Amino acid sequence: MQYPPLARQTRISGVVKLHVVVDKTGAVAELSILSGHPLLREAVERSVRSWKFELIPAGPVDFDLAYEFALSDKASDHADEETTFDILGRVRLVSNPLIHPNYAQTTGRRGE
Numbered sequence: 001m002q003y004p005p006l007a008r009q010t011r012i013s014g015v016v017k018l019h020v021v022v023d024k025t026g027a028v029a030e031l032s033i034l035s036g037h038p039l040l041r042e043a044v045e046r047s048v049r050s051w052k053f054e055l056i057p058a059g060p061v062d063f064d065l066a067y068e069f070a071l072s073d074k075a076s077d078h079a080d081e082e083t084t085f086d087i088l089g090r091v092r093l094v095s096n097p098l099i100h101p102n103y104a105q106t107t108g109r110r111g112e
Helices: 005-009 038-049 101-107
Strands: 014-022 028-035 061-071 081-087 090-095
Parallel strands (some): 061 090
Antiparallel strands (some): 014 028, 081 090
């Protein structure tokens, strides 16, 4: 998954909380977004709906998930992104904020 470009450009960060139900085949059967910025919610929903889990013979399983979007301190004109699954129930995506190309041209600075 990638940081949504418009969210990155406008420096939107935050956490999207959701509830996921996985069926016996390992497919995401249900997904409920509980909270989060609209630009981030859409990206999370697309990503999580594409996930495939191992078969679950005992039946459907449900869990809560927090998907955190964070911007690093250093701006860049390209996306250096890192996604981690650092604790149970949390996915963290960190990206550099985007520098508008005109900013570097008019100021001579690159977003330090």
